[in-house]
Amino acid sequence: MLLADRELREALRTARLVVTPLREPVQPSSLDLRLGNTLRRFSGRGHHAIDPTVPNDDLWDTIGLEEGGAAYEMPAGAFILGHTYETVELAADLAAYVDGRSTLARNGLSVHVTAGFIDPGFRGQITLELVNVAPYSLLLKPGMPIAQLVVHEMSSKVERPYGDPRLGSKYQGQVGATLARGLTNTPTM
Numbered sequence: 001m002l003l004a005d006r007e008l009r010e011a012l013r014t015a016r017l018v019v020t021p022l023r024e025p026v027q028p029s030s031l032d033l034r035l036g037n038t039l040r041r042f043s044g045r046g047h048h049a050i051d052p053t054v055p056n057d058d059l060w061d062t063i064g065l066e067e068g069g070a071a072y073e074m075p076a077g078a079f080i081l082g083h084t085y086e087t088v089e090l091a092a093d094l095a096a097y098v099d100g101r102s103t104l105a106r107n108g109l110s111v112h113v114t115a116g117f118i119d120p121g122f123r124g125q126i127t128l129e130l131v132n133v134a135p136y137s138l139l140l141k142p143g144m145p146i147a148q149l150v151v152h153e154m155s156s157k158v159e160r161p162y163g164d165p166r167l168g169s170k171y172q173g174q175v176g177a178t179l180a181r182g183l184t185n186t187p188t189m
Contacts, residue, residue, distance in 0.1 A: 003094075003151045004029055016091035017151060023086070030148040033098065034085040036125060037142040039063040039072055040177040041080045054182045062177075071139035074132045079113075081177040082128040085143060089123040092157040097150045098126050104146065108134025111147045120154060121161020124174040 003011060008026050011017035023032050040060045050056055060081075065072055074080060090096060096118040100111040113129040128147060132138050140146075163172040170181040 001153045002029055003153060007153075008151060011091075011094065011151065015089075016094055018087075018089035019149070020087045020089075021085075023145075027148065030099075030150045032101075032145050033088075033126070033147045033149055035065075035128075035140060035142055035144050035146040036083040036085045036176065037065045037067065038176045039065065039080050039082050039130075039140070040179060041078070052180060052182070055180065056182075057179055060179055065140075065142040067142055069142075071141045074109075074130065074138045074140055076108075076132055076135050076137060078130075078132050080130050081179070082130050082140070082146070083175075083177045084126045084128065084147065087123070087125050087175075088118065088149065090118060090120055090151075090162075092120045092161040093154045095120050095152045095154060096122075097152075098128070098147050099150060101145055101148060107138060108132055108136070109138055118149075119162035119169075120158045121163050123163065123172060125176065125178075127171070127174065127178045 005026050005028050008031060019031055023034060040062055042059055043061045050059065063072060097116045098112060098118065099116060100109065110131040110133060111128050113131060115129060118126065160167055163169045171178060
């Protein structure tokens with residue numbers, strides 16, 4: 001079940017859903033999220049292939065954005081990682097999706113490539129996979145509304161929420177634009 005505004009406010013009141021800091025108002029069926037202050041882009045330094053099974057931190061440059069400072073000009077066709085300004089925590093009976101905002105999408109910005117799902121029990125800032133499909137550069141500013149969080153209630157609490165040590169949850173507690181940590185988790189049954 002998708003949570004409506006009154007159910008979102010109740011989940012926030014009872015701390016089944018925690019969004020820090022919370023940006024009001026709660027939308028009819030989502031919460032707005034803002035762009036954080038760190039972006040990561042491919043460095044272009046001497047690599048010709050990416051091995052997704054291992055961490056690849058050496059492929060990335062970090063771009064720090066200052067509140068009230070100059071915007072980052074994201075080139076046409078670029079792929080970068082960003083993150084939400086807000087930290088999100090989900091109870092074991094809630095799951096969520098992060099999705100783009102209509103105005104940004106209509107200007108060519110996609111906020112996630114395929115990894116928009118957030119598991120029950122997740123805690124941290126949400127890494128955004130930003131792609132500019134417009135034929136022009138887009139200006140990104142920290143604190144700008146960038147995404148929306150759509151929350152779903154599970155039919156029951158999950159047995160092993162995200163972060164359970166048996167799952168190998170690599171991104172629990174992430175802060176900032178978190179790079180891929182490789183396909184190395186080995187869950188236990």
